[in-house]
Amino acid sequence: xxxxxxYWPMIQGRGEFVRLALAEAGADYVDVARRSKNGMQAMSKLxxxxxxxxxxxxxxxxxxxxxxxxxxxxxxxxxxTRHGLAPKAEAARLQLHGLQLTITDFVSEIHDTHHPLGxxxxxxxxxxxxxxxxxxxxxxxxxxxxxxxxxxxxxxxxPYALGRRLSYVDLSLxxxxxxxxxxxxxxxxxxxxxxPRVLDVRxxxxxxxxxxxxxxxxxxxxxxxxxxxxxxKALDR
Amino acid sequence: xxxxxxYWPMIQGRGEFVRLALAEAGADYVDVARRSKNGMQAMSKLxxxxxxxxxxxxxxxxxxxxxxxxxxxxxxxxxxTRHGLAPKAEAARLQLHGLQLTITDFVSEIHDTHHPLGxxxxxxxxxxxxxxxxxxxxxxxxxxxxxxxxxxxxxxxxPYALGRRLSYVDLSLxxxxxxxxxxxxxxxxxxxxxxPRVLDVRxxxxxxxxxxxxxxxxxxxxxxxxxxxxxxKALDR
Numbered sequence: 001x002x003x004x005x006x007y008w009p010m011i012q013g014r015g016e017f018v019r020l021a022l023a024e025a026g027a028d029y030v031d032v033a034r035r036s037k038n039g040m041q042a043m044s045k046l047x048x049x050x051x052x053x054x055x056x057x058x059x060x061x062x063x064x065x066x067x068x069x070x071x072x073x074x075x076x077x078x079x080x081t082r083h084g085l086a087p088k089a090e091a092a093r094l095q096l097h098g099l100q101l102t103i104t105d106f107v108s109e110i111h112d113t114h115h116p117l118g119x120x121x122x123x124x125x126x127x128x129x130x131x132x133x134x135x136x137x138x139x140x141x142x143x144x145x146x147x148x149x150x151x152x153x154x155x156x157x158x159p160y161a162l163g164r165r166l167s168y169v170d171l172s173l174x175x176x177x178x179x180x181x182x183x184x185x186x187x188x189x190x191x192x193x194x195x196p197r198v199l200d201v202r203x204x205x206x207x208x209x210x211x212x213x214x215x216x217x218x219x220x221x222x223x224x225x226x227x228x229x230x231x232x233k234a235l236d237r
Numbered sequence: 238x239x240x241x242x243x244y245w246p247m248i249q250g251r252g253e254f255v256r257l258a259l260a261e262a263g264a265d266y267v268d269v270a271r272r273s274k275n276g277m278q279a280m281s282k283l284x285x286x287x288x289x290x291x292x293x294x295x296x297x298x299x300x301x302x303x304x305x306x307x308x309x310x311x312x313x314x315x316x317x318t319r320h321g322l323a324p325k326a327e328a329a330r331l332q333l334h335g336l337q338l339t340i341t342d343f344v345s346e347i348h349d350t351h352h353p354l355g356x357x358x359x360x361x362x363x364x365x366x367x368x369x370x371x372x373x374x375x376x377x378x379x380x381x382x383x384x385x386x387x388x389x390x391x392x393x394x395x396p397y398a399l400g401r402r403l404s405y406v407d408l409s410l411x412x413x414x415x416x417x418x419x420x421x422x423x424x425x426x427x428x429x430x431x432x433p434r435v436l437d438v439r440x441x442x443x444x445x446x447x448x449x450x451x452x453x454x455x456x457x458x459x460x461x462x463x464x465x466x467x468x469x470k471a472l473d474r
Contacts, residue, residue: 053392053399054332057339057385067328071338074331091304094315095291098307102294108345109355116353117366118346118373129354129366136355148294155290162290 003029004063006043006056011227012179012220014072014107015060020171021076023214025083031219033059073100076168085168092162099152099161099169103176106145110179111228113137113235123225127234134235138187142180146195149173153197159204166208173198174205179229184236240266241300243280243293248464249416249457251309251344252297257408258313260451262320268456270296310337313405322405329399336389336398336406340413343382347416348465350374350472360462364471371472375424379417383432386410390434396441403445410435411442416466421473 003022007015009031022029033039046063047055056070062078063069069078077097080086086096111119116133117126152161161169177198180188192199205211214220223229242259244252246268259266270276283300284292293307299315300306306315314334317323323333348356353370354363389398398406414435417425429436442448451457460466 050392054336054389055392056335067331069331070335074335074338077334078331094304094306094311097314098293098311099291101308101311105345108342112349112353112355116349116355117370118349118353118378120373120377129369132366133354136357140357141355152291155287155292 001065003027004032005029005060006032006046006063007060009034009039010221010224012175012223012229013060013227016175016221017072017103017168017172018060018062018075018079019219020175020211020214021079021083021085021168023219024166024168024171024208024210025079025085026210027079027083073097073104076100076172080168085166085171087162087165087167096162096167096169099149100172102145102148103169103172106141106176107228109137109141109145110183114230114232123230123232130232130235138184138191142191143194146176146191146198150195150197153201158197159200161201166205170201171205171211174202174211177202179223182223183229183231185231186236238302240264241269242266242297243269243283243300244297246271246276247458247461249412249460249466250297250464253412253458254309254340254405254409255297255299255312255316256456257412257448257451258316258320258322258405260456261403261405261408261445261447262316262322263447264316264320310334310341313337313409317405322403322408324399324402324404333399333404333406336386337409339382339385340406340409343378343413344465346374346378346382347420351467351469360467360469367469367472375421375428379428380431383413383428383435387432387434390438395434396437398438403442407438408442408448411439411448414439416460419460420466420468422468423473 005015005018005022007013033043043059049055052068056068060072060075061068061070062075069075080096081088081093086093113134114123114130115126116129123130149161156163160166206215225231240259242252242255244250270280280296286292289305293305297309297312298305298307299312306312314330317333318325318330323330350371351360351367352363353366360367393400397403443452462468
């Protein structure tokens with residue numbers, strides 16, 4: 001039975017963390033909203049159906065048989081043990097999930113750099129606030145978050161977050177580096193020397209055969225100014 | 238063996254969602270940083286120790302034997318099945334966890350009403366932005382989030398989110414109502430008629446004997462202007 005991933009078809013966004021895990025797992029899945037013109041309709045229909053006791057709050061969500069799992073980190077928790085991208089023991093699984101939830105918080109703060117006044121206003125309505133938030137973000141938050149993962153990699157003795165075996169958190173670290181390089185090329189270039197181990201994970205992930213094939217395929221949507229990582233010149237100095 | 242909860246001693250904050258679950262469970266736990274003057278030191282020490290492979294990113298975290306679990310929703314996932322506050326079947330557990338992750342996102346947006354330019358600046362440095370964000374928050378986000386939970390309660394046929402049995406999500410809904418009433422008394426009063434089922438959950442939770450005892454005890458810290466829910470007159474109209 002194939003997984004059905006439901007996510008916005010034009011952006012990487014939060015769904016990309018799931019797409020990378022599905023790619024690395026070699027899992028059979030349908031990216032429903034990208035599959036056809038009816039895909040978006042199918043997604044809306046599932047969100048609005050009266051038949052589900054617990055409809056998803058927002059994309060991404062994953063459908064597997066009758067089960068619908070919402071929230072990126074929750075989907076990865078589900079997929080991780082099924083596809084060898086997470087340890088099997090409960091304590092270690094929750095530990096890895098905790099790391100992913102830290103990434104979730106970071107992703108939310110990345111989004112807020114261009115939307116400090118909220119997700120319901122356009123960037124163009126909040127340029128000044130975005131500048132201030134982005135300055136604080138690079139001064140305080142990027143060092144805190146990425147410094148934390150650099151430290152985790154140091155403690156694990158690498159190359160990956162939990163040691164010798166790749167997990168979905170490593171795939172997400174790849175995506176964070178790619179996204180920050182896209183959105184803030186100047187700032188990120190200056191910062192990178194502080195996180196050699198995170199960059200090493202990025203490079204190793206990029207070279208994994210299934211990821212490499214995924215990135216070269218049209219399954220990988222290009223970064224653009226509608227997702228989490230947006231390149232606005234005014235925010236990159 | 239008692240649980241050890243590590244969280245800031247002067248605020249409800251994110252830790253309160255865990256404290257409520259521990260209270261309802263009747264679990265034996267120590268609120269480490271509140272226990273004594275050395276509690277804060279113990280918390281810092283654990284966060285900075287070199288001995289852990291994966292130190293927590295931030296409070297709250299829960300220690301149980303050698304296991305340390307970070308992030309509110311992750312702690313509730315762990316406690317839920319152990320104390321009958323979550324279903325045992327994996328699919329239902331992940332579904333409930335997904336609901337809690339939606340609450341996590343809402344809590345983050347509540348915090349951003351007074352800190353739109355980031356957590357590293359004082360409210361006093363971002364009053365104007367806070368006003369704009371709070372207006373959008375009440376116009377768009379509160380109806381979206383609380384409307385979603387009202388709908389979940391309607392679908393479950395109540396009285397609780399998953400039906401007849403209380404779960405940790407219901408405890409969190411109680412806390413959301415209490416917090417919004419504290420921080421935005423005028424706005425919340427006008428909004429409440431839209432969410433009768435959520436308010437009913439709030440009332441039922443408040444009457445549960447262990448929660449009632451907890452709320453009346455000095456374990457319940459009063460709301461104040463250092464936590465998630467802050468009462469700033471300028472933000473409540």
